[in-house]
Amino acid sequence: MKGIIDRFEGDYAVVELEDRKMININKIKLPIGAQEGMVIHIADSITIDKDDTLKRKKEIEKLTEDLWEK
Numbered sequence: 001m002k003g004i005i006d007r008f009e010g011d012y013a014v015v016e017l018e019d020r021k022m023i024n025i026n027k028i029k030l031p032i033g034a035q036e037g038m039v040i041h042i043a044d045s046i047t048i049d050k051d052d053t054l055k056r057k058k059e060i061e062k063l064t065e066d067l068w069e070k
Contacts, residue, residue: 001042002049004056005034015040 039052
């Protein structure tokens, strides 16, 4: 299962899953260096998908550039 870290609240990361459902994951279960906006794979363990995270970041930057050019 794939999700995006939306935000941190106390001891938990609020993660939006592919089906738009929101779940809470205890921060101690996340890999070191996990941050808001990162794409993660949730299975037996939780890993950061660096390629999808970078792709998503570039898409967002492009959208904001387009917004300010108008």
